[in-house]
Amino acid sequence: MTTRPNPLLRFLPFLAWFPMTRESLRADLLAGITVSLILVPQSMAYAQLAGLPVVYGLYAGFLPVIVASLWGSLRQLHTGPTAMLSLMSAAALIPYAATGSETFIALSLMLALMVGILRLALGLFRLGVVVNFLSHPVIIGFTNAAALIIGLSQLNKLVNVPMPRSDWFLGDLWVVLQQLGSTHWPTLGFGLGAFALILVLQKRLPRLPGVLIAIVVTTLASYAIDFERTAKAGVDAIEDPGVRAQVMQLDQATAELQRHNETAARLQSELARAEDDGAPLDTLLDLKGDIARSQAAAYALGDRMMTLRIQLHRVDFTQQSGADGAPRFAVAGEMPKSEPLGTGHWRFGGIAGGEVTFTGGGEVVGAIPAGVPGFQVPHVDWALVLPLLPAALVMALLGFMEATSISKAISAKTGQRIDTNRELVGQGLANIVGSFFHAYVVSGSFSRSAVAAREGARTGLFAIVSALGVLAVMLFLTPLLYHLPQAVLAAVIMLAVFGLVRVAPLFHAWKVNRPDAVIGIATFVATVAMAPALANGILLGVGLTVALYLFRNMRPRAEILGRHPDGVLGGIDTHNLPAVSEHYVALRFDGSLNFVNVAYFEDVVLQALERFPHAKAVLVIGSGINDLDVSGEEKLRALVEQLRARNVNLYFSSLKRQVLAAFERSGLSSVIPGDHIFKTKEVALKTLDACYGSGRIGPAVPA
DSSP: OOOOOOTHHHHOGGGGGOSOOHHHHHHHHHHHHHHHHHHHHHHHHHHHHTTSOTHHHHHHTTHHHHHHHHHOSOTTOEEEOOHHHHHHHHHHHTTTSOTTSHHHHHHHHHHHHHHHHHHHHHHHTTOGGGGGGSOHHHHHHHHHHHHHHHHHTTHHHHHTOOOOOOSOHHHHHHHHHHTGGGOOHHHHHHHHHHHHHHHHHHHHOTTSOHHHHHHHHHHHHHHHTTSSOEEEEEGGGBOOHHHHHHHHHHHHHHHHHHHHHHHHHHHHHHHHHHHHTTOOHHHHHHHHHHHHHHHHHHHHHHHHHHHHHHHHHTEEEEEEEOTTSOEEEEEEEEOOSSSOOOTTEEEEEEEETTEEEEESSOOBOOOOOOSOOOOOOOOOOHHHHHHHHHHHHHHHHHHHHHHHHHHHHHHHHHOOOOOHHHHHHHHHHHHHHHHTTTOOOOEEEHHHHHHHHHTTOOSTHHHHHHHHHHHHIIIIIGGGGTTOBHHHHHHHHHHHHHTTOOOHHHHHHHHHOHHHHHHHHHHHHHHHHHTTOHHHHHHHHHHHHHHHHHHHHHSOOEEEEEEOTTSOEEETTTTTOOBSOSSSEEEEEOSOBSTTTHHHHHHHHHHHHHHOTTOOEEEEEOTTOOOBOHHHHHHHHHHHHHHHHTTOEEEEESOOHHHHHHHHHHTGGGTSOGGGEESSHHHHHHHHHHHHGGGOOSOOOOO
């Protein structure tokens, strides 16, 4: 007697966790605490990767984690901020707002809402199969490229130099490499120290939370030596008039950029209203032209500001006391190329409202707002919905693909069945709910899920425990993170993503199928070349995959057949065999007769007759024909009439039931009669031998 499934599980899948045992509660509690120790530092690091203040990573590691665990499919899957989607979120939004600005934060939440709606829709309509468009070589090529881009994007934080945020990542990286001579060696020391500590702990004591220990140790060391060491003064405190002029130019450019951003936002809103009101085309074109000019001016200002920042970063200041006792900053010259900053050296840190910040140390996380995220409806900028839709769709699919691959790897060990569509629903709800509580895009995390599985998590309760750990940090521990060096977060990101780089699968693909491997390599190259617009790289890979699929289906395997000495059929060109007869042609066609390849089928038949001009019949062995559409039926009719005009008959054998049914429904049986269709190729060859056997040039057909 079978047990009927509980209908409530469709809407409340977490009910399947119950009843819980003492052992499962203990396992989930320990796994949740362990994952929480990884989730907190990763969330902060990935938020900065997304161009957001670190607190938004903590927000994304709280409610979305709980929602995804309650409505997801795999119990050991941990949802939250991930490196890849964090970078893609930043890349998608950089053209529309300055990173870290209020507009940028609002757009990040809007993008999370869009990704959530797309995933939820895919899950509700049971369209999880669309992820199959992402072939394995494309995924490998994209993942390798994204991992390199994410890791290298943190290089400037590791050496403490400015890095532009333009629409060409390789150019930005080149700017950073040109500044390596201005490396802040204490910052690099913190980063490399975190690297070494994490790697040693992972190798020697893998059960310990190496990332958390590294963060605690480096934060305490940063506090002990006053690693940040900042000072503030007015612009007039800079004694060198040339440098003072550059600082004032930067301040003015910052204010002007803010005005351009506000103007662009206002124009976008006016354009959206004008389109809704059906304004004249001239009005719409004028508004679009004004938006384009404002954005071009903003880009030019951004480039100018970055140039000024880089120039000012190289200036070595020394602090002195003025006549009134106020601090003065004299210019000692350019920063030493090979000497670290001493305690008497200062660098330009930034300017806001006419007040200059000087730094004598490295960058730290700084103040993190305490408290839980409040409810707020995300602001939807309708003018940017369509421009952001391609990136949102790619992020929705990639995040789902990442979660699915994690789930399959874990379920192979646990034996739990995965419902991909339900997982889409859970991931979609997590992003939607999170966007109302200041969370940016989230997805399944491979590293945290692997830790949960390793620690023996039994149900999604472990994820809720990890989210409560983030909540405790937000409520009570944020002041302790002030002195955490930015270089340490950069090291955490680099260690997380460089482990994703895998070259062996591409070599394996090259051995198995070179066109597939070429597409994987092309995806890698395109993703790197077009970064930070990562979506363009994977879209190119998908396009190449579809094109290759269509090409293969447009020209399926087709070959004229002959016989081996033992009587087995084989291709005359592949195996250098004689044809079965010079008065009829036997050929194999391994593709469906549809609009994609029916023209190629016609070419194959006619080319066979050109090679054997005395042939009076063509036998198509159709065991590989799976389908017949309207285009195929029409082309077959035309081909039969064309062959009859040449006194050539067309025969078929080994057709599948659905193809024979299509022949009957379409009326093809009136032009291809039943005695021209054979059940097996052996019967067909014997019959054609009897009719056209006088010209046989191959061995006799065995009885």
